[in-house]
Amino acid sequence: MFTQYDPESAALTNELRNQFDAFIAGGWDADMLASHQTRRLREVLTYVRANSPFYRERLAGITDADVSALRIDDLRSVPFTTKDDLRKAQLDILSRPVSDAWVFYETTGTTGAATPCPRTNGDTIHNNTVLTAYYRDVLAAHGGDQVIGISGPTELHATGDTFGDVCRNLGHAVAKMWPHSPVIGFERALEVMRLLPVTGLFCTPGMAMRLAQKAVEEGLDPRRDFSLDVLMLTGELMSPSLLENIGVLWGAEARNALYASQEASVLAAATSDGALRTAPLINLYEVIDPETLEPVRPDTDGVRYGELVVTNLYSGAKPLIRYRTGDMVRMTDPAPGAAVPAPAVEAVGRVRDRLLLNGHLVNGYDLEDLLLRRFRGYQDYQITVARDDRGRDLLSLTLKADPDHHRDDIAPAAGDCLDALDTPLTVGFGTPGPITSTGAMVSWKAARVVDLRTDPSAENSSAECIAATRA
Template sequence: MFTQYDPDSAALTAELRDQFDSFTAGRWDAEFLASHQNQKLREVLAYARANSPFYRKKLSGLTDEHMAGLRVDDLRSLPYTTKEDLRQAQFDILSQPIAKAWIFYETTGTTGAATPCPRTNADTIHNNSALTAYYRDVLAVHGDRQVIGVSGPTELHATGDTFGDVCRNLGHSVAKMWPHSPVIGFDRALEVMRLLPITGLFCTPGMAMRLAQKAVEAGLDPRRDFSLDVLMLTGELMSPSLLDNIGVLWGAEARNALYASQEASVLAAATSDGSLRTVPLINHYEVIEPETLAPVEPDADGVRYGELVVTNLYMGAKPLIRYRTGDLVRMTDPAPGAAVRAPALEVVGRVRDQLLLNGTLVNGYDLEDLLLRRFRGYHDYRITVSRDELGKDLLTLTLKADPDSHRDGIEQAAGECLVALDTPLTVEFGDPGPITSTGAMVSWKAARVVDLRKAPSGEDSSAERIAATRV
């Protein structure tokens, strides 16, 4: 409705709606998409160089003649943008002053200096148009009379505004409720979920498990006493094993809904075929080897595994050019029958969150999936890494669950871990504590892994401080 009061925004909304409708219907071939990306890349480069103090210096060697003929295949000739660049540049990274934005967000600042992430109307319309187009079929199977809960932070954070706007576009009611807020709390959040009732919920995996545990503590059955049809999960590492467990807890469909960041906005979203898919209309994607920075070629299965680099293809408050996300991904080109003709993306954890276990380097996604594969119905988990007197690495999985109902999986889990990682696994039962709720604020590793082989990091300390406020 707002856009009707702003002719430029109204025109952009209509243009993007038509583009995404056409793209998701499969009417864009590779040549047409490449032409679109090439044109948008040139526009963004000229825009950022002219308006951003940071990019004016960073792209000073890029001439008008070079830019006029630049294609996305030529991006390797341009420098990367890193997280450290954002921390140091601060407001100089922006291509528009704050007064031109409609809202101001920032990163959490728990792992370094907070960086500004304002959104102009163009930012919001581009990103929310993508989510609206991708989520339409995902949510449609659950009917057109849905009440969607959004359990995420709202202060200086995009979660509530983004999902609220997208659900509004799709005709669904929204209730924004952040259980960690002193105004709401878990008891009131659960009461609202039953009262309305909430049929869909956007939240982190940790929040979904915490809500289920709080419901059980209140004498409620999450499967019987609530009306959830679908959980749209985001904000944390999410392996298939964890996703399936959350679906079991609530008796609902659990989806990996979104890969995004405050800095780079929407990078991939859920589609009706169950995949998380990139959004090539508004971003260009590269996969590089994080040590050598060499481009990664597809393996025999067509999968590119490495660090994701993204370039925004729209002129908002803060377009990023060749931004190194620091995240490891598996990217696979769409197969025939894909719901959207865009590469599927598995986000498998941060580069620096990988663990070396008895000579095998494993990412968080694969480790979580392996250790949790044989267990369902738990409300929380944590992993401890230790080393015996002979120098062999050991793993301990702590599950918040009824031990008697999970005994059968222990031997299988230990055997699979030994085969895959040459690492013994012990499974224990107990409460990992509130630190596991900090994953979206800090990192999966800080929230989920206790590595006794090394001294605590700054991120570990940040997670402890946040957890202390949530006891």
């Protein structure tokens, strides 16, 4: 492999592999982890202050003495970094020149200026070690003779490279195919999936449903005519209801595989106990109230609910310090027997994607889970929000499914919605159209929700433009 031709990368690979093996086996206690995080935090702060023009200015008020004495509990004294900061700073956010990276990625730029995301060898090794260590048992449950499909864009995006490298680490063959590409297309992608056959698939939830829809249109049965054992889903909001539905569509295990971003890289990954678990050896995590910016305390169930803030603990091309992800999460400390002794995290939607319905503020994850709870076997869905003459909010759900299979589910679904949100729900059947496929490029809300109470946003316009090219 490449690392054997680069002594520094080979040494780092061995070091991290040994660290993660010991950590997963329970060989790190709380003091050891805190010591590691504190040391790496100080090193990264020193590194970005010396090398990043943006952080040299942003952290000018912090002295060398401050850094050398900084503890994890003192992190609140360090300023946040935001998405707007990344958009404005562009290459000035980097701590290494692009020429020191092995690859250049960037964000999609569909909802604002694209931001540069180059990766050094060290960046890739740190993040892919997490996925390799966490996915080993997940994929091993389905045997060793696997062909893994990766359905994601490779141009200026990390999806294909990352999952391809991780599968190679684990000894699995890979087929990269992007059905929206004019070279591949859905027909050829489905043909390849049957021919090889593909036994595992990394893709977005929307892509998993769109592939099933296209298969049915070609007279195929996703459950009978394909050989998928496991779908590793990422890139979009994914409630338990949607996840279970995708598993039903394909007759396969469907997993929420990864919580990550182009900017901040790997934040949490699937483990064999079914949870998404954080990577505390390479990141430091905070959960804050998005309004007050104060740390959130655990509730009576031990869950911290708020906006995720992350600090990278490795010195690569672009380590981020106290980066406000803009994502609402639920984070829970690991219980005894967890597959990996790291907190579990549920990403429940962007802060700005929350909806106020008849006085109830609800995130996308909980709304999707609530509305889809009673239905299985649909190939797509869309939510519409309206308001009646009396000022009461109304919801309607459109499913691409056989209505005869769901007539008995409609009344219970409407009752669930009225009980939880004091909001009437109607359910209809039809084809939402290509806009629902744009969630990974834009946002869950722009792709899945038609809110008739407000004027279309810039994200709505971006989603419409992308959808027009996919129609």
